[in-house]
Amino acid sequence: MERPRLYTRTGDGGETGLVDGSRVPKSSPRVEAYGSVDELNAALGVVLSEETGGQLAATLRRVQGELFVVGARLATPPGAGARGLRLPELPAEAVARLEAEIDRLEEGLEPLRHFILPGGGRSGALLHLARTVCRRAERAVVRLAESEPVEPEIVRYLNRLSDYLFAAARAANRRDGRHEAAWPGAGEGASPSP
Numbered sequence: 001m002e003r004p005r006l007y008t009r010t011g012d013g014g015e016t017g018l019v020d021g022s023r024v025p026k027s028s029p030r031v032e033a034y035g036s037v038d039e040l041n042a043a044l045g046v047v048l049s050e051e052t053g054g055q056l057a058a059t060l061r062r063v064q065g066e067l068f069v070v071g072a073r074l075a076t077p078p079g080a081g082a083r084g085l086r087l088p089e090l091p092a093e094a095v096a097r098l099e100a101e102i103d104r105l106e107e108g109l110e111p112l113r114h115f116i117l118p119g120g121g122r123s124g125a126l127l128h129l130a131r132t133v134c135r136r137a138e139r140a141v142v143r144l145a146e147s148e149p150v151e152p153e154i155v156r157y158l159n160r161l162s163d164y165l166f167a168a169a170r171a172a173n174r175r176d177g178r179h180e181a182a183w184p185g186a187g188e189g190a191s192p193s194p
Contacts, residue, residue, distance in 0.1 A: 069089065
């Protein structure tokens with residue numbers, strides 16, 4: 001039996017197939033949205049190359065699975081479910097679990113009184129990088145939602161995930177004894193935001 005090839009050549013003309021078999025340009029907002037989610041998942045894989053155990057690694061592995069669900073749902077055009085296509089569901093408790101993790105991490109952190117620069121130790125810096133990729137994925141999904149229906153839970157999930165990654169970066173830096181550098185342009189009373 002011949003082994004299937006990784007390459008199909010079907011995308012050589014600048015189009016790609018969606019989950020329902022329809023074809024769209026690779027430049028479409030839908031492809032940009034699920035491609036950004038895929039990039040985020042890969043960024044979390046880089047973090048997991050550093051973080052192999054503990055609660056952070058367990059949470060990130062769960063999130064990677066949830067991001068596959070998000071990507072599959074974004075790669076499916078509206079109405080595909082009505083044609084009998086069944087997709088995995090993002091767990092109803094996914095956002096609440098992220099919020100609980102944020103609350104847990106925040107308990108061990110000093111309250112922010114100023115903006116901080118992304119960085120610190122290797123894990124903290126990689127988590128900050130993943131956070132920025134998450135924000136870009138969120139923006140891509142919001143752009144897609146301006147022209148096509150997108151489940152609101154996906155936007156909520158990505159928004160909360162970026163908050164979680166910010167808290168996780170701070171917690172990793174604290175654990176690793178790495179200093180959070182304040183943005184020198186921030187005066188007293190500046191309101192920090194992830």
